[in-house]
Amino acid sequence: MGQPAAETSSFMTDFLLKSGGVAIIDGGLATELERYGADLNDPLWSAKCLLTSPHLIRAVHLDYLEAGADIIITASYQATIQGFEAKGFSSDESESLLRKSVEIAFAASIGSYGAYLADGSEYSGNYGHAITLENLKDFHRRRVQILAESGADLIAFETIPNKVEAQAYVELLEEEDIKIPAWLSFNSKDGVNVVSGDSLFDCASIAESCKNVVAVGINCTPPRFIHGLILSIKKVTTKPILIYPNSGESYDGKRKEWVQNTGISDKDFVSYVNKWCEIGAALVGGCCRTTPNTIRAIYRTLSSRSPALSS
């Protein structure tokens, strides 16, 4: 028994109305935890803080709320049962760590299989021929079930690099009869396709076909590509479009570091925001290397656009 279709489909529309037309998503979580001094050089990345420093996760979530975010995404991006078990946790312990991410925040993050591999393959989407649709569904199944029943408001499937993983997610939502809404968010490195080279048109169509999906969009992608990507997504979806780009800095996957000074300032980032909303973005925030200052700046620019936001 799923949630009645009408209820799921009005979830995002009602939320957007309450948010004054455009909702604000938080900024980078993992990269902000690093600014707080956390060492995330670990296959669990931000999820390592669920073990070592949940107070830091709480502090970053609070900073984003204070900066004006309406949606806070959990530290479960790279939290997988498989990843926790590889560290020696039992399956019960791993499941409670996943639930803990939602006790701290409310849009439950699911990073891709490539994020679990922790080798940068969420930015290539190249999983090799050995990984099939069924493998991906099995990989994600238990995590999706747990997060869906954890009390989260929404599942945020983030940084999806290819079509097969998008397909795996929508099939899982249906097969597992997931009762909370979800969004699907892809990443691109050329402003045309998703990072694997699969067509954004095909990927967004998969999201469009699923009634549980309440928004579709792009994250962790340089701001300069966003305009064109919104226009492409608009051609295939009637669902609200979400956008939370990274700072535009490039990431050196081999050295596992962001290359300094390759991005844009918060001021430049924000100068794009009104334009993105004019052409159809309904949820806007930031991803890696954006900070509470970025979100505060987005909040200010949107409040001057829509008085309802500042009340």
Ligand SMILES: [Zn+2]
């Ligand atoms: Zn990111």
